Each structure stands twice: as C-alpha cells, then as structure tokens.
Amino acid sequence: MKRLTGLGAVALMLALVAGTGNAAEKKTLAIVVKGLDNPFFEQINLGCQKWQKENPVSDYTCLYTGPASSADEAGEVQIVDDLLTRGVAAIAISPSNAPAMGNLIKRRAPEIPVMTIDADFIEADRGLRVTYLGTDNYLMGVKMAEHAARLKPSGGTVCLQLGNVAADNINARAAGFRDTIAGAKGTDRLTGQSGWTEIDGCPVFTNDQVDLANQQMADTFTANPDLDAFILIGGWAQFAPQAYAQVTDQVMDKLNSKELIIIAGDTLPPQMDALKAGRSHVQVGQRPFEMGYRAPTVMIELIEGKSVEDPLYTGLDECTPETADSCLAQ
Structure with missing residues (x-):
C-alpha cells in the first residue's frame, strides 16, 4: 500500500x-x-x-x-x-x-x-x-461553540478561520458554531448575539494551506490586539508546529490569562502538544x-x-x- x-x-x-x-x-x-x-x-x-x-x-x-x-x-x-x-x-x-x-x-x-x-x-x-x-461536522461546530461560551460566558470578539470556500464539512462546522452561539439556526454572521461579534476581515480562508493559516493568525493578532477568541475550524496552522509556536509566542500572556482563547479542530500529536503547552485551550478532534x-x-x-x-x-x-x-x- x-x-x-x-x-x-x-x-x-x-x-x-x-x-x-x-x-x-x-x-x-x-x-x-x-x-x-x-x-x-x-x-x-x-x-x-x-x-x-x-x-x-x-x-x-x-x-x-x-x-x-x-x-x-x-x-x-x-x-x-x-x-x-x-x-x-x-x-x-x-x-x-x-x-x-x-x-x-x-x-x-x-x-x-x-x-x-x-x-x-x-x-x-x-x-x-x-x-x-x-x-458530524455540524456537531463539531456546536462543541466548539459550547467551549467558547464556557470560557467566555460574556462573549467577545471572535475570528473564525475556515478552509476552502466550497468545503461542505468546514462550512457545516462554521454553521454549528454560529447557530449555537447565537441560539438561532441559519445564523450567517455573529453581530452581537449572546455578546459575540465577528471582527471585520473575518472569517479568513486558508485554502487548506498551513503557511497561509499561520500568517492569517499572526496578521489577525497584530491588527486586533483586543481580540477575545480565535477559532480554527480546522487544524491547519497547528500542522506546522514551529510556525504555530512562533505565532502564539506573540500572545502567550493573553493565552495564559485566557484574555484570548484559541479553540481548534483536530487532535493530531503536534496539536495535543500545543494544547499541553498552553497554545490552545480546546481541541475538538475527529x-x-x-x-x-x-x-x-x-x-x-x-x-x-x-x-x-x-x-x-x-x-x-x-x-x-x-x-x-x-x-x-x-
């Protein structure tokens, strides 16, 4: 094989x-x-x-x-x-x-x-x-939202990182996340529901490219120093452990205090290492x-x-x- x-x-x-x-x-x-x-x-x-x-x-x-x-x-x-x-x-x-x-x-x-x-x-x-x-990709998004609400009960600003625009599985996860946070089916964008608002410029689309995923994270953190949550609907950025470590180094104080939370999809070994190192707060794995x-x-x-x-x-x-x-x- x-x-x-x-x-x-x-x-x-x-x-x-x-x-x-x-x-x-x-x-x-x-x-x-x-x-x-x-x-x-x-x-x-x-x-x-x-x-x-x-x-x-x-x-x-x-x-x-x-x-x-x-x-x-x-x-x-x-x-x-x-x-x-x-x-x-x-x-x-x-x-x-x-x-x-x-x-x-x-x-x-x-x-x-x-x-x-x-x-x-x-x-x-x-x-x-x-x-x-x-x-069950919709359920995966639901679980991400439940953890976000647990960690940030008052809500906050959020950026979703997605994959290809036409990827049905990724879009289903995003729908599950938004619907659960908003408490309403068919929510296209979070605009204050339950205290959650998607920032301008998000969602971002990685096209399944890990280098682009890490660059998007870095750019988002730099442009939005008060961001409350970054949601990797898939695990892209974490698939390049060294680059992901460099990106999260710039916000480690915020991650440690949970001023900024990161929730990510998948539980491959480098992702679990990132979780244990405090570089994410939740991994929802397939x-x-x-x-x-x-x-x-x-x-x-x-x-x-x-x-x-x-x-x-x-x-x-x-x-x-x-x-x-x-x-x-x-």
Missing part, C-alpha cells in the same frame, strides 16, 4: 492491480482525499494500510490517493475522473470543492458505489452517493484513522448490495489541558 499522487501514479497503481498473479484478482477500493500535504489525511492513509495488512487474502486492495496539494481542487476532480475511466470497484471521496465534485459524478453517472469520507457533497447532491463516513480503516469494509458492503446506514459518524474527542492525557478514544 503506497501513497500515490496525481494521474500518473493512479495509472501506475491500477496497472499493478490489474497485473499478473494474485494481483490480477484484486479489485480496487479507492479513497481520494483533498490533498496529500495535509497530515490529517495521512491518518486516513494509515487506516487504509491497517485494513490492507489485516485482509491480505481479500479480493480487494485499498488505494489511497489525492492531489499533491490540498489547494488543487481541480486536480482532485481530475483524479476521480481518471479513476472512474480506468475502473475501480468502489470509490470514497473527500471533496475539496463539493459542488464541482458533485457535477463530475452527475456527468459520469458511475455504476460503481460512490461514498463520501471526511467531507460530504452539498445537500442537493447527496443522492449521488450511498453514504457518508466521517465526522477520528481520521477510523475513517480510513472502516472505509474499505463499507465499500465492500456497498458492492455486495448490503444495507448501509447513512450517515456513518465516527465520533468526536473533546480535549482541554486538564483532560489532555485521557481525552482521546483508544
């Missing part, structure tokens, strides 16, 4: 699968993620690899792939298009640009089972896939390894025509400095 990038690598893998000997009997279960430069998705790959090792005599092989960069939305669409052309038994997609990926699936109308993983299609396109496996480990089994069930629930949620972990050593699911 190798990490592959781009169309040529996909072609190579499929050629190997269709080769001679035992490999000829293997059918491909493809997992396509937003970008291989994101350590979050590497956990999905590790789950895929574990399934592969535990099922050596299976008729199927787990293929993990995606564009080299998480910013390459068009590249991800091209990879899925290429996989459908060359032939796979089933496919699990984490769409970076959900409308664009939905349009591809509409146009291709594949006969193979299509599911989403980690990120879903937009609501209008969910009939294009059989099930979604991953986080379970990407479980997603990658379960996806092949779900795809086989779909191929066999078995009934599969929709959605299939993988749960959340809520971590604070006080619970950092025991908060992660085993």
Whole structure:
C-alpha cells in the first residue's frame, strides 16, 4: 500500500492491480482525499494500510490517493475522473470543492458505489452517493461553540478561520458554531448575539494551506490586539508546529490569562502538544484513522448490495489541558 499522487501514479497503481498473479484478482477500493500535504489525511492513509495488512487474502486492495496539494481542487476532480475511466470497484471521496465534485459524478453517472469520507457533497447532491463516513461536522461546530461560551460566558470578539470556500464539512462546522452561539439556526454572521461579534476581515480562508493559516493568525493578532477568541475550524496552522509556536509566542500572556482563547479542530500529536503547552485551550478532534480503516469494509458492503446506514459518524474527542492525557478514544 503506497501513497500515490496525481494521474500518473493512479495509472501506475491500477496497472499493478490489474497485473499478473494474485494481483490480477484484486479489485480496487479507492479513497481520494483533498490533498496529500495535509497530515490529517495521512491518518486516513494509515487506516487504509491497517485494513490492507489485516485482509491480505481479500479480493480487494485499498488505494489511497489525492492531489499533491490540498489547494488543487481541480486536480482532485481530475483524479476521480481518471479513476472512474480506468475502473475501480468502489470509490470514497473527500471533496475539496463539493459542488464541482458533485457535477463530475452527475456527468459520469458511475455504476460503481460512490461514498463520501471526511467531507460530504452539498445537500442537493447527496443522492449521488450511498453514504457518508466521517465526522458530524455540524456537531463539531456546536462543541466548539459550547467551549467558547464556557470560557467566555460574556462573549467577545471572535475570528473564525475556515478552509476552502466550497468545503461542505468546514462550512457545516462554521454553521454549528454560529447557530449555537447565537441560539438561532441559519445564523450567517455573529453581530452581537449572546455578546459575540465577528471582527471585520473575518472569517479568513486558508485554502487548506498551513503557511497561509499561520500568517492569517499572526496578521489577525497584530491588527486586533483586543481580540477575545480565535477559532480554527480546522487544524491547519497547528500542522506546522514551529510556525504555530512562533505565532502564539506573540500572545502567550493573553493565552495564559485566557484574555484570548484559541479553540481548534483536530487532535493530531503536534496539536495535543500545543494544547499541553498552553497554545490552545480546546481541541475538538475527529477520528481520521477510523475513517480510513472502516472505509474499505463499507465499500465492500456497498458492492455486495448490503444495507448501509447513512450517515456513518465516527465520533468526536473533546480535549482541554486538564483532560489532555485521557481525552482521546483508544
């Protein structure tokens, strides 16, 4: 099980699968993620690899792939298009640009089972896939809001950091956060509800780029010295530990006093280190390894025509400095 990038690598893998000997009997279960430069998705790959090792005599092989960069939305669409052309038994997609990926699936109308993983299609396109496996992203935003309200009961000024503009999972988290803080569904922006106000210039969009995420944080802290809360709806900035440490160094006094709070998505090892070091106050974590480990089994069930629930949620972990050593699911 190798990490592959781009169309040529996909072609190579499929050629190997269709080769001679035992490999000829293997059918491909493809997992396509937003970008291989994101350590979050590497956990999905590790789950895929574990399934592969535990099922050596299976008729199927787990293929993990995606564009080299998480910013390459068009590249991800091209990879899925290429996989459908060359032939796979089933496919699990984490769409970076959900409308664009939905349009591809509409146009291709594949006969193979299509599911989403980690990120879903937009609501209008969910009939294009059989099930979604991953986080309840709206609930993830709700949990972030609950912790923000606990830490800042009187509210304050806040900046939300999002990913790609068209990423359904990130937008769902933002909706859960805003709706919960405001106490009203469909809240597009916080303008004083429960004492919370989004500052000018926010939300900021990282396009899943960790360097940009850290620069946005630094710029926001500099321009808004009285900011009360910064919410990383995803963990982008924390995926570059050294850069994130440098950014938070400039506000450590405020973080220690909780004058400024940081709440972030995901609980990868460098993020937990940041939490324990006081560089964030809450980490609300997904379970990407479980997603990658379960996806092949779900795809086989779909191929066999078995009934599969929709959605299939993988749960959340809520971590604070006080619970950092025991908060992660085993």
